Amino acid sequence: MKLIKIAAAAAVVAASFTAPAFAEEKMNDLEIAHTAYTAGNLDIRYAHLALALSENDAVREFASVMIRDHSAVNDEAVALIQKLDVTPQDNGLSQALVKGAAEKRAEFVKLSGKAFDCAYAQNELGYHQIVNQTVEGKFIPWTTVEPLTALLEDALVTFKAHEKHAENMVAGLHCGS
Amino acid sequence: MHRFGQICGALSGAAFSLMLACCAAYAGQTHQVIIQKFEFVPANLTIKRGDTVEFVNKDIAPHTASEESDFLWDTGELVRNQSARIEFTKAGTSKYFCVFHPHMKAEIIVTAN
């Protein structure tokens, strides 16, 4: 029952990015590790789509940065998981993120040119905003394993830089007009 | 002329003896710039001609330190805990940035000694 509730809330947010946060029920360290890793991987997948479909230099540069940085963060996460000898736990929020991203990608592949660039850029901004709110307001306070908290804090600095970068990219594309 | 590490060995002839004269007169110091939380620290560094700056990346995300006007010097990609040394052999102000995260900017002022 709890998982369904989280998943439903997350799906709504993933689709609209309007709600303030998406993780309502407290998650444990292994669930948080799973979701943080999943969120990074999904952003890498979006970036590969952008490199395949966009011809805009700013968009392509941003996508390359996403692949480079999220890969670095997720490599650290894998190293930590191996060191602690634990297995991250799949959970309702991870599943909702995966489902939401699959729907987005299905929408995006139908687009091209400026329509694609704007859809990708705005999604990146919304995605980083919601992920950052969740990491900062929920995941970091909820984690109990010190090295995981430290990794999330480091990752948050990176994701916040991405959020700023995404803001600049959206502004530069003049999508509103 | 900016290169990783020692550049004296790469030079020959007259240029080499000039360089020897310079190096003998002033054995350059090494300074550090730490890249942490998407900032170069210190953001403003004043050094003497012949000094070397070691750039150390402490972030998870890879960064670069790259001269802004025309990539006159460039550390290349630095992953976490990786460092690169650049020797500054000309006086002047070097503005630099990170090519991956262009809002990261800083400068090094090289004074004639």
Ligand SMILES: [Cu+2]
């Ligand atoms: Cu950088």
